[in-house]
Amino acid sequence: MTKQDRTIEELILKSVKSSASAIPDDLQSSVMKRVESQLRYTTWVDDCKLLGSRLAILVVVLVVTFASLSYQSNQLNQLTNSKASARMKAGNLKAGNWFRPARYDPVTRSAMQK
């Protein structure tokens, strides 16, 4: 920076500094009031975000649990249906004995006639 640059810079700066008292006295207090209120709001928003993220995790856990239970129930249902159809083929399924276990031949492991 040249001497000339410094001179004009100093000249401007001197003039600016001489009017520095024009800053409103109550500016700091009004700024701090706004800051305090914004801080309270930011804290509240942060708390809400934390609560929201925890709720989201809980919802995900519940959905996964429900989906898993639903899948297992479906699998069990299919197994029950296939057993029932096997018993039907074997002719041992009559009205009222849907939930009675099929009787199997202990040697051949095939369904036995009633």
Add this chain to the structure above:
Amino acid sequence: MSDETAQLQKRLYRGESAAFISLYDLLGERIFRYLVAQSGSAVDAADIVQETFVAFVKFHRKLGKAKNLTGYAFAIARNEMIRFKKKQSRMPDLDPEVAEAIPVIDASELTFESNDWIQSVLNRLDEIDQEIVRLKVFAELNFDEVAMVTKLNPNNVATRYRRAILKLESLLDTENIEPAK
């Protein structure tokens, strides 16, 4: 970065209320000076300073992590000023009857009368150069900080600044503009 600034940034990151008072003590006056020079009104500048500090709270984590606290703070102040101007330009003109009913605030104490000669010569420069001079001289930022605020290359900022100062010097010489005593 000094230890003091690093400590202040840690406190800002944590969102401590007292840290914002320290930040005001550190930069408040310079931001106000820059905003008065840029907006041309001390009343508007006071409003923008408030909005700037509200933005500091909103982005306190980014402010706490900023590589250059001063540069980042002035970039926020500049954005708030642009937002303020946009908002003002969207506002409809007041009904003359309503305008008459509003008490007039005496802003004479808030104006920078002694800056009139600076403003008159600065207005002869192009907008970017004006802003660079205001950031460098009024806000006392270094070239890196000015570059951060204006999103220009630091070398480009330095060149533009030197050219602007030369132009100011010749304006003061040729047009006999009298600086304030």
